Amino acid sequence: MISLKAVQAFAAIVRHGSVAQAAAELGVTGSALSHLLRDLEARLGVPLFDRVGRGLVPTEDGRRLADAVVPAFARIDQALSDFTRRRVELRISTLSTFATAWLIPRLERFQSKHPDIELLVATSTRNVDFDREAFDCAIRYGQGDWPNLQMQKLYDDGLVPVASPELVARTGLETPADLASARLLHARARRGDWDVWLA
Numbered sequence: 001m002i003s004l005k006a007v008q009a010f011a012a013i014v015r016h017g018s019v020a021q022a023a024a025e026l027g028v029t030g031s032a033l034s035h036l037l038r039d040l041e042a043r044l045g046v047p048l049f050d051r052v053g054r055g056l057v058p059t060e061d062g063r064r065l066a067d068a069v070v071p072a073f074a075r076i077d078q079a080l081s082d083f084t085r086r087r088v089e090l091r092i093s094t095l096s097t098f099a100t101a102w103l104i105p106r107l108e109r110f111q112s113k114h115p116d117i118e119l120l121v122a123t124s125t126r127n128v129d130f131d132r133e134a135f136d137c138a139i140r141y142g143q144g145d146w147p148n149l150q151m152q153k154l155y156d157d158g159l160v161p162v163a164s165p166e167l168v169a170r171t172g173l174e175t176p177a178d179l180a181s182a183r184l185l186h187a188r189a190r191r192g193d194w195d196v197w198l199a
Contacts, residue, residue, distance in 0.1 A: 002040065002043050002044070003036065003039065003040070005036060006036040006037070006039055006040040006043075007040065007069055008026070008073060009022065009026065009028075009033050009036040009037055009040070010036075010037060010040055010048060010062075010065065010066075010069065011066070011069050011070045011073045012025050012026055012033075013033070013037065013049070013056055014058055014062070014066040014070055015070065017055045017056055017057070018054075018055055018056070018131065019033050019034055019037075019056065019131070019132075020130060020131045020132055020133065020134065023134050024089075024091065024134035024135075024136070027089070027134075028134075029134065030131075030132045030133065030134070031132075037049070044061075044065075046059070046061040047059050047061070047062075048061060048062035048065065049062055054131055088116055088117045088118065089117070089118045089119075089120055090117050090118070090119050090120070090136055090137075091120045091122075091134055091135045091136045091137075092119065092120070092121050092122070092135065092136065092137055092138070092139065093121075093122050093123075093124055093128050093133075093135045093137075093138040093139070094121060094122075094123060094124075094138065094139040094140075095123065095124075095125060095139065095140065095141060096123040098139055098141075099121055099123055103121065103139075107119065122135070125140075125189055127140070127146065130149070139154070141157065141190075159193055159196060159197040161179070161197060176198060179198070
């Protein structure tokens with residue numbers, strides 16, 4: 001028996017031309033969606049897509065199936081939307097420090113202005129693979145030199161050395177040269193910050 005979920009996955013991939021975007025729409029992982037597609041192709045006995053670059057293009061059999069099922073799912077979706085308003089999900093991957101210091105304090109105001117948007121936040125420092133992961137955007141620290149992505153600069157950042165007043169009084173720290181004899185604390189994720197600041 002062919003899974004209706006697999007047919008739904010196929011229809012979503014046809015609409016988006018991308019496993020990642022279809023997975024985000026359906027709220028599943030890209031690997032789960034790929035598994036459903038492989039299962040559907042195995043049960044039908046034909047390939048449904050050709051890979052073209054980073055996207056998927058329906059084969060002739062895929063187009064025939066899409067012509068039948070995509071409009072059917074659109075009609076089902078329209079019928080259900082008459083009963084309930086669909087919530088929109090916005091999936092953000094961000095740094096934990098940015099989430100804590102900037103994003104979370106603003107969530108209440110955002111949700112009062114946009115009650116129909118459900119915000120899903122995950123924290124990480126690694127780069128996001130938007131083709132395989134169901135994120136709409138990522139907030140990262142850097143120079144903005146990430147290839148094949150559309151970027152928007154949020155703000156400038158500056159490095160500032162800090163010390164407790166007791167330490168300054170005890171050691172006589174007054175100039176950058178005085179730091180040569182001081183014990184410096186380093187962030188594991190940004191080990192080069194002291195070198196950048198001292199330079």
